[in-house]
Amino acid sequence: AFRHFRDKMAATRALRLSYRSLSYLVCVRHIRSCSRVQLVNLKHLVSNRSHVKLSQQHRLFRTTTVSSGQVIQFKLSDIGEGITEVTVKEWYVKEGDSVSQFDSICEVQSDKASVTITSRYDGVVRKLYYNVDETAFVGKPLVDIETDVLKDVAPEEDIVETPAMSHDEQTHQEIKGHKTLATPAVRRLAMENNIKLSEIVGTGKDQRILKEDILNFLAKQTGAILPPSPKQEIIPPPPRAETVPATPKDKALLMPTPLSKPAVFTGKDRSEPLKGIQKAMVKTMSAALNIPHFGYCDEIDMSHLVKLRNELKVAAEARGIKLSFLPFFLKAASLGLLHYPVLNASVDEKNQSITYKASHNIGIAMDTQQGLIVPNVKNVQVCSLFEIAAELNRLQTLGALGQLGTIDLTGGTFTLSNIGTIGGTYAKPVILPPEVAIGALGKIQVLPRFNSKGEVIKVQIMNVSWSADHRIIDGATMARFSNLWKSYLENPASMLLDLK
Numbered sequence: 001a002f003r004h005f006r007d008k009m010a011a012t013r014a015l016r017l018s019y020r021s022l023s024y025l026v027c028v029r030h031i032r033s034c035s036r037v038q039l040v041n042l043k044h045l046v047s048n049r050s051h052v053k054l055s056q057q058h059r060l061f062r063t064t065t066v067s068s069g070q071v072i073q074f075k076l077s078d079i080g081e082g083i084t085e086v087t088v089k090e091w092y093v094k095e096g097d098s099v100s101q102f103d104s105i106c107e108v109q110s111d112k113a114s115v116t117i118t119s120r121y122d123g124v125v126r127k128l129y130y131n132v133d134e135t136a137f138v139g140k141p142l143v144d145i146e147t148d149v150l151k152d153v154a155p156e157e158d159i160v161e162t163p164a165m166s167h168d169e170q171t172h173q174e175i176k177g178h179k180t181l182a183t184p185a186v187r188r189l190a191m192e193n194n195i196k197l198s199e200i201v202g203t204g205k206d207q208r209i210l211k212e213d214i215l216n217f218l219a220k221q222t223g224a225i226l227p228p229s230p231k232q233e234i235i236p237p238p239p240r241a242e243t244v245p246a247t248p249k250d251k252a253l254l255m256p257t258p259l260s261k262p263a264v265f266t267g268k269d270r271s272e273p274l275k276g277i278q279k280a281m282v283k284t285m286s287a288a289l290n291i292p293h294f295g296y297c298d299e300i301d302m303s304h305l306v307k308l309r310n311e312l313k314v315a316a317e318a319r320g321i322k323l324s325f326l327p328f329f330l331k332a333a334s335l336g337l338l339h340y341p342v343l344n345a346s347v348d349e350k351n352q353s354i355t356y357k358a359s360h361n362i363g364i365a366m367d368t369q370q371g372l373i374v375p376n377v378k379n380v381q382v383c384s385l386f387e388i389a390a391e392l393n394r395l396q397t398l399g400a401l402g403q404l405g406t407i408d409l410t411g412g413t414f415t416l417s418n419i420g421t422i423g424g425t426y427a428k429p430v431i432l433p434p435e436v437a438i439g440a441l442g443k444i445q446v447l448p449r450f451n452s453k454g455e456v457i458k459v460q461i462m463n464v465s466w467s468a469d470h471r472i473i474d475g476a477t478m479a480r481f482s483n484l485w486k487s488y489l490e491n492p493a494s495m496l497l498d499l500k
Helices: 002-025 054-062 167-176 184-192 211-222 248-253 276-288 303-318 326-339 385-401 475-490 492-497
Strands: 026-030 037-042 070-075 085-091 104-109 114-118 123-128 135-137 141-147 293-301 345-348 353-356 362-364 366-368 371-373 414-417 437-450 456-469
Touching (some): 104 141, 303 492, 326 385, 326 414
Antiparallel strands (some): 085 135, 123 141, 293 456, 345 353
């Protein structure tokens, strides 16, 4: 019995020594942050004890798992312009297909453009996350690709499985592994010439790979000579007996290099609160959006009025007043409003009523340093041309100084905009609430026209564009008013019949 107990204890000690030998002879190490371990070296596993069974060794080796490849979630990158989602229009691969870098994966459609997504890895497609016509989101997985080569994956890419690798392989990849910066055009050029971007050292900002880097790399590989800079003397090559058409790869080699790098724009957007005239303009124009605008345009023969104004201009200057065309425009408009008072009215939509204004307070749109302002000449219907001209001189002087008062800027019933002093012919003026009509006057041009005898003559032409509130003003009324206003300007003497 004692001998049997002694033999049993010896076997137990031998088994313990075997496990202790295994713990010293098996070397493991971690790969990055993964919890898996890899068997690196196993030396002289010797046991001459029959108590160490093969099944125990088998269980030991099963605890070390080695994967043949890694599965990377290839995410949909930001394609710019604030796009957050796209529609998958077509898949160029299916699960199980092998892909290489720059191979087309799929085509996606945003609200602005269609974009082809290419692979950044060599491997096998394991999973497609979307079907055709489904919505894919930026930053979410698009496909899973199993690859045998572990690369320095960016933080936004998720690794599903980590492979086993040797120490030498890991060291080599840590030295060469880096995030490659290159534009799509540069990547396409590299793909067409079967060049791996990881083998090229970029000369751009943050080691960005430029087109010149690809061309220089090709020159070194093929022994080709890049085209000289335009500053250098160009020596034509000797004539050849046979001309061989250039291949696409040769065309890429002959692309000229830029003389200088484009300048980097460093400006920043800025925001500032609305205030003063700008704030009032936003409020007024927003209210104008509720008005259904009706437009009407025509041209005016200004030949007689140009002649009359030149005759009266000297007399007005002698009295200290600058006489422009505006007093004639305002007076003709006032005479027309006497015949069509609905254009000098306002609409009360709440009470469903129209108010016809007795005074013709005609506003003039002015461009000032503070912005667009519309002072008005009060009671044009009782003013002479000289009085209108004097009032316009006063308003223009105060407007330039930014000293127009509230009385000058309020109470308008009809508006004219002399945009022609800046340029342009036709416009689409916006009605200034609570008014119901506005006119925009273009520049005066010398143009050829036919007279009553069919002869081509030189004529001074001005275009006018009207906008009216179509809720109370119909097209026929606007056209008749415009024709009457036009007749006063084309025959200025006719205004004398209606002047009071």
